[in-house]
Amino acid sequence: MTTTVERPYGSIGAQAGGGVDSRRWLALAIIAVAQLMIVLDASIVNIAMPKAQADLHISVADRQWIVTAYTLAFGGLLLLGGRIADFIGRKRAFVGGLLGFATASAIGGLAPDASFLFAARALQGAFAAVLAPAALSLITVTFTETRERARAFGVYGAIAGGGAALGLILGGVLTEYTSWRWCLLVNVPIALLTAAAALPIVGESRAEGKARYDIPGTLTVTAGLVSLVYGFTKAAEDGWSSAVTLGFLAAAAALLVGFVIVEARSAAPLLPLRVIWERNRGASFLSSLLIGGGLFAMFLFLTFYFQVSLGYSALRTGFAFLPFSAGIIVSAGLASQLMPRTGPKVPMVAGTVLTVVGLFTLTQIGLDTSYVSHVLPGELLMSIGLGLIFVPMSSLALIGVEPHDAGVASALVNATQQVGGSLGTALLNTVFATAVTNYVIDHGASPQSTAQAQISGYTTAFVWGAVLILLALATIVVLVRAGKDEVPAQAGAVHAG
Known part of the structure; x- marks a missing residue:
């Protein structure tokens, strides 16, 4: 396992003279907005799904990809995203994640058909997998005093818990009075403004040591999970006993077993x-x-x-x-x-x-x-x-x-x-x-x-x-x-x- 050492670059948690920079709370507000956007996205899209399905003529079997394309990419890449943020710099990953999330949201909001929407949702999940751990790490390195860190995580937790409720209402308003597309497009100005605000305010930090990424593990687990979900989808269309369904389920099993073997042998495993x-x-x-x-x-x-x-x-x-x-x-x-x-x-x-x-x-x-x-x-x-x-x-x-x-x-x-x-x-x-x-x-x-x-x-x-x-x-x-x-x-x- 690679030993990592934190090295701050202009961290705003403490100034060189020993004083505490009051901008750390402003940095927390910026980080909280990014977290709110991620939480909002899930509940907003849930409310918009029936309209999106009807507008893009998505089948009953395929409609679940609006949810699963995002959650598969997010969950499957989250551990890798955390390592990327640690080694390239948390602020850099945070800003890059915001810009990528904005781009993916724009693609989804303007999607002409189902395939574009599914791809955009997967891209959103991939950038969220970098953005979310970068945000958590930034709070940890910005707030070094125990009581202040607890307060900061309390704010973060409140956003995670209450943001979904706001997303439900916002999703309803946007879908009802504009279009389901704005449930995705609304992320664009939020992400861009948050990224612009982060550049002068949020401090940079990263882990020292050789950056080692478990690409074989990432590929096998992601391919295995996608194959499993696709097997379930084909079961809705062709039945559980069809050759296509069984083929995807068998491939999923083989890939996921392969993932365990890769992790057991890797020097820097994605999942120890x-x-x-x-x-x-x-x-x-x-x-x-x-x-x-x-x-x-x-x-x-x-x-x-x-x-x-x-x-x-x-x-x-x-x-x-x-x-x-x-x-x-x-x-x-x-x-x-x-x-x-x-x-x-x-x-x-x-x-x-x-x-x-x-x-x-x-x-x-x-x-x-x-x-x-x-x-x-x-x-x-x-x-x-x-x-x-x-x-x-x-x-x-x-x-x-x-x-x-x-x-x-x-x-x-x-x-x-x-x-x-x-x-x-x-x-x-x-x-x-x-x-x-x-x-x-x-x-x-x-x-x-x-x-x-x-x-x-x-x-x-x-x-x-x-x-x-x-x-x-x-x-x-x-x-x-x-x-x-x-x-x-x-x-x-x-x-x-």
């Missing part, structure tokens, strides 16, 4: 296997992967239920999701208070149980059911449950980790959630499409039957989403052994999709 073998940390990463699958899919299918089945406007859809964001923020605060008393396992078990109950509650929706009686209870149960999970999950990832592995371990929580979201969305979209097809075959293709088939697809997907969360619950119950005295003092930022 020692980080995931410890049972508590392994439980954190595996449960994050499974919960990400259920969470991202829930957003996808509820969005289409609101707008397609119930006829909600995009703006009304945004407001319909607000209780979900509020519940996560409140319960995450509760989890932070509980952990020192109970350890991580108790809130995580309680949270997964509430999330499963919430998903099963959503299986009762119909064409004539009320939002207040059938959707809101499920949303609140899920949001409270997820808030109880996310905080201890982030802490669990850092239990017993060596200092030089702490960055990888922390980033893995976000990376696994993004990858899990990719795989879960693709898999459950196939489950949805299969359920819809089977319902129409059994009941005919009348308008009423077709509408009811959509409901059958949603509820079937929610059941399988609950199965993913149940697997996460089993993982936590069996593997988590950490007590309250083993939990690190500072948890990572809360991620809500």
